[in-house]
Amino acid sequence: MCGIVGYIGKTNNARDFLLNGLEKLEYRGYDSAGIALSNKDGIHIFKEKGRIADLKKITNYSIESAVGIGQTRWATHGAPNKINAHPHQSISGQFTLVHNGVIENYELLYKEHLEGVTLKSDTDTEVVVHLIEKFKNDGYTTEKSFLKTLNLLKGSYAFALIDSKDSDKIYVAKNKSPLLIGLGDGTFNIFGSDALPMIHLTKSFLQLFDEEIVIVEKEHVTIKNLNGEAMQRNPIEIELDIEDIEKGTYPHYMLKEIDEQPFVIRKILKEYKGNENGFSIDKEIINSVIESDRIYIIACGTSYNAGLIGKQYLENWSSIPVEVHIASEFSYNTPVLSTKPLFIFISQSGETADSRSVLKYIKQQNYKALTITNVQSSTLSREADHTLLLHAGPEIAVASTKAYTAQITVLSILAATVAKKKNITLGFNLMHDLGVVSNVIESICEEKEIMKKISKEYFSTTRNAFFIGRHLDYYVVLEGALKLKEISYIQAEGFAGGELKHGTIALIENNTPVIALNTQEKTNLSIRSNVTEVVTRGAIPCIISMEGLDTPEDRFIIPKVNKHLAPLVSVVPLQLISYYAALERECDIDKPRNLAKSVTVE
Ligand code: F6R
Numbered sequence: 001m002c003g004i005v006g007y008i009g010k011t012n013n014a015r016d017f018l019l020n021g022l023e024k025l026e027y028r029g030y031d032s033a034g035i036a037l038s039n040k041d042g043i044h045i046f047k048e049k050g051r052i053a054d055l056k057k058i059t060n061y062s063i064e065s066a067v068g069i070g071q072t073r074w075a076t077h078g079a080p081n082k083i084n085a086h087p088h089q090s091i092s093g094q095f096t097l098v099h100n101g102v103i104e105n106y107e108l109l110y111k112e113h114l115e116g117v118t119l120k121s122d123t124d125t126e127v128v129v130h131l132i133e134k135f136k137n138d139g140y141t142t143e144k145s146f147l148k149t150l151n152l153l154k155g156s157y158a159f160a161l162i163d164s165k166d167s168d169k170i171y172v173a174k175n176k177s178p179l180l181i182g183l184g185d186g187t188f189n190i191f192g193s194d195a196l197p198m199i200h201l202t203k204s205f206l207q208l209f210d211e212e213i214v215i216v217e218k219e220h221v222t223i224k225n226l227n228g229e230a231m232q233r234n235p236i237e238i239e240l241d242i243e244d245i246e247k248g249t250y251p252h253y254m255l256k257e258i259d260e261q262p263f264v265i266r267k268i269l270k271e272y273k274g275n276e277n278g279f280s281i282d283k284e285i286i287n288s289v290i291e292s293d294r295i296y297i298i299a300c301g302t303s304y305n306a307g308l309i310g311k312q313y314l315e316n317w318s319s320i321p322v323e324v325h326i327a328s329e330f331s332y333n334t335p336v337l338s339t340k341p342l343f344i345f346i347s348q349s350g351e352t353a354d355s356r357s358v359l360k361y362i363k364q365q366n367y368k369a370l371t372i373t374n375v376q377s378s379t380l381s382r383e384a385d386h387t388l389l390l391h392a393g394p395e396i397a398v399a400s401t402k403a404y405t406a407q408i409t410v411l412s413i414l415a416a417t418v419a420k421k422k423n424i425t426l427g428f429n430l431m432h433d434l435g436v437v438s439n440v441i442e443s444i445c446e447e448k449e450i451m452k453k454i455s456k457e458y459f460s461t462t463r464n465a466f467f468i469g470r471h472l473d474y475y476v477v478l479e480g481a482l483k484l485k486e487i488s489y490i491q492a493e494g495f496a497g498g499e500l501k502h503g504t505i506a507l508i509e510n511n512t513p514v515i516a517l518n519t520q521e522k523t524n525l526s527i528r529s530n531v532t533e534v535v536t537r538g539a540i541p542c543i544i545s546m547e548g549l550d551t552p553e554d555r556f557i558i559p560k561v562n563k564h565l566a567p568l569v570s571v572v573p574l575q576l577i578s579y580y581a582a583l584e585r586e587c588d589i590d591k592p593r594n595l596a597k598s599v600t601v602e
């Protein structure tokens with residue numbers, strides 16, 4: 001949520017780096033944006049409501065600058081408008097600040113330290129920049145003023161601060177919000193909320209931990225803790241293919257990422273391949289799973305939906321009881337924990353604040369944690385005992401697609417590897433069957449014309465839609481409904497087929513679209529009965545069946561795969577029809593309203 005970037009160098013590349021970098025971070029928030037450019041004439045601020053494209057229109061391109069900071073915003077405090085857009089400045093204009101995060105005690109700090117100061121914006125951030133100036137006016141150095149301010153703050157932040165009277169440095173700080181320093185070639189240094197804005201300039205990065213500040217200069221980077229003590233840190237290499245973060249010929253990242261799913265599954269198979277046609281997962285991880293008497297999966301949104309499928313694999317294949325919890329509810333509805341719990345955090349970004357707060361809590365109790373994430377060295381990965389990577393490549397569209405199938409694939413491999421270690425026979429060859437799944441997804445992705453037709457027919461004007469399924473299909477329809485609602489704004493809900501008659505069926509009226517998923521032999525007849533029940537009440541059904549269970553009335557037939565792995569393929573038509581529904585309704589597919597990719601506020 002929100003993205004920040006910064007550049008300091010010997011040449012006047014700041015503006016281009018900031019604007020292009022913010023575009024790469026736009027998936028993190030996109031309701032307003034701004035940059036501050038520093039040069040001998042002072043600080044030049046450009047900010048605008050809307051997208052980076054809007055900011056680009058109002059930026060003065062004649063201003064040359066070698067130092068700058070920028071932010072793309074997902075509003076928390078204060079409406080998304082030009083005044084609340086970052087950067088924010090102190091009263092004298094000496095300090096300019098951008099922020100990603102939420103300062104929880106900003107009102108209290110204002111009352112205690114800034115009585116009489118007129119605030120221009122409704123943001124929590126503005127208080128921080130005034131506090132820095134207040135301490136500076138009290139006689140502290142800029143660094144001390146920044147540190148003193150940070151020590152007063154409660155909440156999350158990634159800050160970048162410019163002091164116009166000493167703009168050979170940018171002061172950066174991090175707590176709970178992600179931030180990465182990109183090391184240049186000796187003529188510049190850069191930073192950003194993630195690696196995407198930087199990978200065309202460097203592969204060498206410094207990771208930051210919570211409650212650290214960094215003084216970024218053109219030739220040096222100095223990391224300190226909040227007591228001002230210098231910290232040593234070795235750089236890490238991050239290899240990202242530039243093509244992975246470009247749309248190429250695709251109109252939207254979402255479509256590209258849907259199409260990438262077969263390759264992601266093949267990549268996962270390669271990464272986790274062991275000897276003799278089996279899988280290889282770090283022994284310590286397998287032991288942690290085997291030693292646990294119950295697994296608690298913690299996740300949000302799409303990752304939670306993947307967790308529901310993972311539970312089936314871990315329970316049915318490796319015989320370990322599993323509970324799946326929504327991270328944001330865990331602290332209120334904390335279950336009575338078993339004696340040897342293992343927590344599995346599933347998170348594409350590895351930065352989700354709701355999941356992080358559960359991880360923090362369970363680490364205080366000394367419980368073990370495994371994170372399954374797409375982002376190497378993300379916070380959830382660093383703070384857990386173990387990590388399994390998704391190897392899905394950057395997922396840029398806000399709606400998660402390839403991360404979902406990657407999460408299910410990795411969970412299946414984990415469950416199968418544990419089963420093998422426990423001498424439980426699965427009765428099928430997972431490696432082979434996942435290979436078949438990847439081919440089948442590829443073939444479904446070639447059926448875009450059919451998906452387009454279905455979307456047009458069912459979703460071009462409707463206000464709502466229902467998705468039904470039973471058994472594994474129930475969990476997949478939850479994901480299908482989430483996809484449709486988040487990108488097309490159609491009110492869509494997923495239900496267990498058998499549950500409809502206990503209330504929801506009251507909502508069915510003439511022409512209500514009902515998408516029914518039918519991939520499991522066990523539930524074939526019962527889900528078809530549920531379809532009949534809604535059709536009798538005026539619904540227009542769209543049945544998606546697995547080959548072998550199909551009848552002529554079905555709208556789409558999924559080629560046959562191992563029934564346990566059906567969620568990996570059956571979600572693909574749902575992703576595609578959501579995509580085309582949003583396209584038909586002229587929605588902003590990659591950046592749906594009100595959302596952001598990495599949800600770093602609780
Ligand atoms: C929906 C979507 C979200 C995320 C959720 C968790 O398409 O992307 O529901 O799944 O915000 O994010 P991660 O997986 O990064 O923890």
